[in-house]
Amino acid sequence: MTKKERVTVLARFNLLKGFEDIYPPEVFIWQWIETKAKEHFNLYNYEEIKLPIVESTDLFTRGIGEGTDIVEKEMYSFQDKSGRLLTLRPEGTASMVRCYVENNLFNRPSPQKFFYYGPMFRYERPQKGRQRQFYQIGAEALGIDNPAIEAEMLLMLSRLLKTLGLNSLNIEINSIGCDDCRPQYKKELRSFFEDKKSHLCVDCNRRYESNPLRILDCKVTNCIESRQGVPVLAQFLCPNCSRHYSALKGFLDEFQLRYVQNDNLVRGLDYYTRTTFEITTEALGAQKAVCAGGRYDRLVEQFGGPSTPAVGFAIGVERIVALLKDNYKEAQRESVFIAIIDEKAEKKAHKIAEDLRDKGIVVSVNFGKGSLKNQLRKADRLNSSHVIILGEEELSRDKLSWKNLRNHTQGEGKIDEFLTNIEVKA
Numbered sequence: 001m002t003k004k005e006r007v008t009v010l011a012r013f014n015l016l017k018g019f020e021d022i023y024p025p026e027v028f029i030w031q032w033i034e035t036k037a038k039e040h041f042n043l044y045n046y047e048e049i050k051l052p053i054v055e056s057t058d059l060f061t062r063g064i065g066e067g068t069d070i071v072e073k074e075m076y077s078f079q080d081k082s083g084r085l086l087t088l089r090p091e092g093t094a095s096m097v098r099c100y101v102e103n104n105l106f107n108r109p110s111p112q113k114f115f116y117y118g119p120m121f122r123y124e125r126p127q128k129g130r131q132r133q134f135y136q137i138g139a140e141a142l143g144i145d146n147p148a149i150e151a152e153m154l155l156m157l158s159r160l161l162k163t164l165g166l167n168s169l170n171i172e173i174n175s176i177g178c179d180d181c182r183p184q185y186k187k188e189l190r191s192f193f194e195d196k197k198s199h200l201c202v203d204c205n206r207r208y209e210s211n212p213l214r215i216l217d218c219k220v221t222n223c224i225e226s227r228q229g230v231p232v233l234a235q236f237l238c239p240n241c242s243r244h245y246s247a248l249k250g251f252l253d254e255f256q257l258r259y260v261q262n263d264n265l266v267r268g269l270d271y272y273t274r275t276t277f278e279i280t281t282e283a284l285g286a287q288k289a290v291c292a293g294g295r296y297d298r299l300v301e302q303f304g305g306p307s308t309p310a311v312g313f314a315i316g317v318e319r320i321v322a323l324l325k326d327n328y329k330e331a332q333r334e335s336v337f338i339a340i341i342d343e344k345a346e347k348k349a350h351k352i353a354e355d356l357r358d359k360g361i362v363v364s365v366n367f368g369k370g371s372l373k374n375q376l377r378k379a380d381r382l383n384s385s386h387v388i389i390l391g392e393e394e395l396s397r398d399k400l401s402w403k404n405l406r407n408h409t410q411g412e413g414k415i416d417e418f419l420t421n422i423e424v425k426a
């Protein structure tokens with residue numbers, strides 16, 4: 001194929017806008033985050049759940065809410081061959097609740113704590129920190145009314161983020177009330193914005209009718225200006241919601257988790273009740289939230305299950321990866337590379353590789369010919385911590401040469417002794 005033909009073919013198959021290939025070495029950061037998240041979720045007794053990527057469109061329309069941006073503008077929906085309307089999941093909570101109800105998981109002892117990991121799809125305008133396919137690690141706890149669960153979730157998140165080396169993130173919290181107190185607040189908001197409608201953006205004019213709370217987190221300058229003096233939701237909370245919110249803050253104070261109260265944190269999905277929270281950073285520009293969640297006490301019932309309080313969150317993995325680029329070294333994988341400088345050493349090299357793999361060590365053997373210099377370059381590219389060099393001369397003495405590429409030491413030794421003594425940090 002000529003260069004020109006190749007360019008034409010590639011142009012036809014270009015990666016779609018808003019989608020990403022993730023390959024080594026960056027994929028090692030992803031693996032590290034996933035491993036650490038799973039370890040942390042296990043510590044708090046969350047169990048993994050695997051949910052489908054495609055669901056009926058109706059699930060999200062009902063779960064997330066018809067008037068939301070996600071449902072109105074961002075869903076990847078299509079008809080399958082039998083004419084059913086399906087959607088690539090834009091988030092995990094609706095599927096989690098469907099699964100909980102459909103499989104009668106509510107019959108198991110309460111609480112039920114789950115976590116999931118996988119790609120989500122939203123037809124958004126791609127920009128830094130915002131993709132059309134993005135990964136979430138989410139967790140949901142069902143069956144617990146006590147605000148201690150929100151506090152425990154924030155503890156778990158903060159422990160995980162610290163382990164990942166992210167120490168300076170902000171926890172923002174709010175309460176958006178319940179079906180008893182929110183209608184009154186919506187009324188107040190509508191009358192507050194009534195004579196400001198001409199100043200609000202097109203979306204907020206729509207929100208004025210469907211859900212005026214969403215005007216509170218609009219980023220358009222005119223809408224921000226129109227919010228001057230807006231009534232604060234906290235003043236309209238009913239006694240139960242108010243108690244819940246105070247109790248949550250009490251737990252957070254006790255656990256010495258620093259937080260800020262953000263009266264405008266209303267979230268873009270309709271299922272939330274009472275607590276909402278986000279973990280934010282100033283380091284990523286406009287896409288500040290690396291994690292977001294809240295309580296959704298009505299959703300299980302709405303999907304046909306028994307009345308069940310629930311709370312959860314999802315972490316945006318791309319945004320965590322973007323923050324971690326500086327800590328990259330930590331996420332790198334350690335491995336051994338076996339360089340072969342004489343064809344006769346090839347079989348022995350594979351035997352040694354198997355012995356190392358028995359010990360759980362990651363090994364690559366050089367395939368094909370190449371100068372030692374070239375092979376060392378390959379080892380470097382694979383981020384190997386050690387290189388073993390095998391040639392006919394070494395084999396005749398039952399020895400090998402090694403280099404430690406991390407601390408730049410090198411030596412020679414008996415093969416058996418080397419295999420017994422080698423330590424490679426996983």
Ligand code: HAM
Nearest residue numbers: 091093130131134289290291292293294312313314316
């Ligand atoms: P969300 O706020 O829509 O909530 O998304 C959670 C996180 O996913 C965001 O804070 C962000 O880090 C990441 N995220 C969202 N959209 C994108 C995007 N287009 N590109 C990159 N990252 C993105 C939910 O999805 C809820 N289901 C969370 C939840 C679980 N609430 C209760 N349980």
